[in-house]
Amino acid sequence: MQNLTTITLILTIITGAAMFAFLYADDTQKMEWVNYDESKVPQYTLPEALTLWDGTPVTTADAWRNARRGELYKIFEQQMFGELPPVLREAGNHPDFVTYEVAEEDTEALGGKAVRRQVKVTFNSENKSHIVSLLIYIPKNAPGPVPVFLSPNFKGNHAVCDDPAIFLPFTDENLLTGESARGGEHRRWSLERIMDAGFALATVWYQDMVPDKADCFDKGIMGVYASGTEADRTAESWSVIAAWSWGMSRMLDYLETDAKTFDATKVVLVGHSRLGKTALWAGASDERFAIVVSNNSGCGGAAISRREFGERVERINRVFPHWFCKTYRTFGHNLEAMNFDQHELIALIAPRSVYIASAQEDLWADPYGEFLAGFYADPVYRLLGTDGFGPVTDSSQLPPINTSVGGTIGYHIRTGVHDVTDFDWEVYINFAKKHFD
Numbered sequence: 001m002q003n004l005t006t007i008t009l010i011l012t013i014i015t016g017a018a019m020f021a022f023l024y025a026d027d028t029q030k031m032e033w034v035n036y037d038e039s040k041v042p043q044y045t046l047p048e049a050l051t052l053w054d055g056t057p058v059t060t061a062d063a064w065r066n067a068r069r070g071e072l073y074k075i076f077e078q079q080m081f082g083e084l085p086p087v088l089r090e091a092g093n094h095p096d097f098v099t100y101e102v103a104e105e106d107t108e109a110l111g112g113k114a115v116r117r118q119v120k121v122t123f124n125s126e127n128k129s130h131i132v133s134l135l136i137y138i139p140k141n142a143p144g145p146v147p148v149f150l151s152p153n154f155k156g157n158h159a160v161c162d163d164p165a166i167f168l169p170f171t172d173e174n175l176l177t178g179e180s181a182r183g184g185e186h187r188r189w190s191l192e193r194i195m196d197a198g199f200a201l202a203t204v205w206y207q208d209m210v211p212d213k214a215d216c217f218d219k220g221i222m223g224v225y226a227s228g229t230e231a232d233r234t235a236e237s238w239s240v241i242a243a244w245s246w247g248m249s250r251m252l253d254y255l256e257t258d259a260k261t262f263d264a265t266k267v268v269l270v271g272h273s274r275l276g277k278t279a280l281w282a283g284a285s286d287e288r289f290a291i292v293v294s295n296n297s298g299c300g301g302a303a304i305s306r307r308e309f310g311e312r313v314e315r316i317n318r319v320f321p322h323w324f325c326k327t328y329r330t331f332g333h334n335l336e337a338m339n340f341d342q343h344e345l346i347a348l349i350a351p352r353s354v355y356i357a358s359a360q361e362d363l364w365a366d367p368y369g370e371f372l373a374g375f376y377a378d379p380v381y382r383l384l385g386t387d388g389f390g391p392v393t394d395s396s397q398l399p400p401i402n403t404s405v406g407g408t409i410g411y412h413i414r415t416g417v418h419d420v421t422d423f424d425w426e427v428y429i430n431f432a433k434k435h436f437d
C-alpha cells in the first residue's frame with residue numbers, strides 16, 4: 001500500500017511538472033530569448049538607407065524618390081510584411097468593393113461637446129463580405145473641416161468610451177469581454193482632450209478587421225480577398241499586419257469622402273504596440289497619412305532589430321507567426337542576413353512627420369533601439385529638405401525623461417510602462433498642431 005502511495009505521489013509530481021511546463025512554456029522561452037543587459041547587445045552594422053542595392057550612394061532627393069525608396073519598400077514588402085493580393089494592389093485607394101454607410105449619428109455626444117458617428121464599412125468580393133464598424137467623435141461646432149487622429153483600438157470601439165450607444169463589434173471573433181468591456185480602455189484615449197484641441201478621433205477595433213491569431217488567414221477581410229490557410233501561403237503572402245494596415249487606409253478613404261467634416265490632408269495615424277508596427281507599415285505604404293505615430297512599437301516596429309535587446313526577431317516570429325510574412329522567419333537566428341532594419345522603415349515615411357514614443361519601464365520594446373531608429377532615419381529626412389531629428393545629434397544616450405525632442409522626427413521616453421497615457425496624447429496633439437500650423 002505504501003509503495004502504491006509513493007508511486008501515485010511520483011506520478012502526481014511528474015504530471016504536475018509536465019502541466020506546469022506546458023502552461024508556462026512561452027514564459028520559459030521568453031526568458032531564454034530576452035536580453036535586458038546593454039552590455040550584451042552584439043556588435044552590428046546597420047544597412048545604409050542611402051545606398052542602392054548595387055552600392056551606388058543616394059545623394060539627391062530625386063534619386064531617393066525614383067530609385068532607392070522603391071527598392072527599399074519592396075524589401076520590406078517581400079521580406080517582412082508580405083505583399084497584398086493582386087486584387088487589392090490593382091484597386092489602389094477608394095476601391096469600389098469597399099462601401100460605407102452611416103449607421104448612427106448623435107449631435108449631442110459627450111455631454112454636447114461632440115458629434116458621434118458610427119460607420120458600417122463593408123468589404124465585398126464576388127461571393128463574400130465582411131463588415132467593420134468605424135467609430136468617430138467630431139468636435140461640436142468646429143469652424144471648418146477638422147484634422148483627425150485615426151487609430152486602431154485593442155478591445156473594441158465600445159471600450160474606448162463609456163457611451164452606451166457605441167455598437168458592440170459586428171464579429172465575435174476573440175471578443176473576450178463583450179458588454180462588460182464598455183469604457184474599459186477610456187483612460188488610453190484622452191477623448192475630451194482631443195475634442196478640446198479641435199481634432200476628431202476615428203477608431204476601429206483591429207480584430208474587427210482580422211482576428212489576431214495564427215489561423216487568421218481565412219477570416220475577416222483576409223478571408224474576403226485571399227481565403228486560405230497557413231499552408232496555402234507563399235513566402236511573400238500578406239501578413240495580418242499588412243491586412244490591418246490596408247484596412248486603416250480604407251478608413252482614411254472614408255474620411256476623404258466627407259470633405260465638409262474632415263480635413264483628410266491632416267490625418268495622424270496612431271498605433272500602440274503591435275498596432276504601432278501596423279501604423280508604421282501603413283504610413284510607409286500610404287503617403288496620404290500626414291503624420292505617423294509609433295507608441296511603444298518595439299521589435300518589428302521602431303526598434304532596431306540587430307540590437308537584440310528586449311523582444312527579439314526569433315521570438316516574435318515563433319509566438320506571433322501571423323504578424324509577418326514567412327520570409328521574415330528565416331532571419332530569427334541570422335539577423336545579418338537581413339538587408340534592412342527598422343530605421344529604414346521610419347525613412348520610408350519621409351518627408352512626412354513621424355513620432356516615436358517609448359516608456360522607461362518598457363524594456364521589452366527597447367526604448368534605446370526605438371530612439372536609434374529615428375536617429376538613423378535622420379539623413380533621409382534631411383536629404384528630402386526637412387529638419388529631420390532636429391537638434392538631436394547625439395546617438396550615445398536617450399534624451400531626458402518626459403521631454404519631447406526632435407523636429408520632423410519626434411521622440412520622447414516617458415516614465416511608466418507599456419501603455420498609452422494622457423502625457424503621450426498631449427505630446428501628439430502638440431506635435432500635430434506644430435506641423436499642421
